[in-house]
Amino acid sequence: MKFADFVCKKAICPKLAATDKPAVVRELVQSLVDAGEIKAETFNDVVAAVLQREELGSTGIGRGVAVPHTKHASVEKLCGAVGVSQGGVDFASLDGDPVHLLFLLVSPPDRPGDHLRALENVSRQLRDDQFCRFLKQSYASEDIWELLEESDRNQYTS
Structure with a gap:
């Protein structure tokens, strides 16, 4: 699965304003509402569901x-x-480091395969230190989108 299959171009936040986990989740969910991917009336429910999932264990996988x-x-x-947080956010990550790169995923309950493939793609690509470094240095949505597209191309040509 490619980033282009699930990342909404209009929901890229190169300069997150939020400084804590709940506020970051709200900001990212709001970006999906603004992009028309999530209905405004479900905003609070989606935020609550993401935060409830975080209570099971942090999705801060380490390395920012x-x-x-x-x-x-x-x-x-x-x-x-x-989302990119220049200052970093405490996400109770496995390594204890602040989080700078966030990928929020919301999927329908009846499509677990898509959900798992997206998680796998994100975690695989974010193990690439150079990719992460370039994402952290991106200050525009278009730059981030181009990096995601390049990652998609490299993933399927190597």
Whole structure:
């Protein structure tokens, strides 16, 4: 699965304003609402579902990366937002480091395969130190989108 299959280009946040986990989740979910991927009336429910998932264990996977995610009946297809926090956010990551790169995934409950493939793709690509470094240095949505597209191309040509 490619980033282009689930990341909503209009839900890329190159300069997250939030400084704590709940606020970052709200900001990323709002970006999906603004992009038309999530209905405004389900905003609070989706935020609550993501935060409830975080209570099971942090999705801060280390090395400055977090992949908050949930399944929610209000979405018809997998959708994702990308956020970059220049200052870093405490996400209770496995390594204890602040998180700078966030990929929020929301998928319908009846599509677990898509959800798992997206999580696998994100975690695989974010193990690439150079990719992460370039993402962290991106200050525009278009730059982030280009990096995601390049990652998609490299993934399927190597």
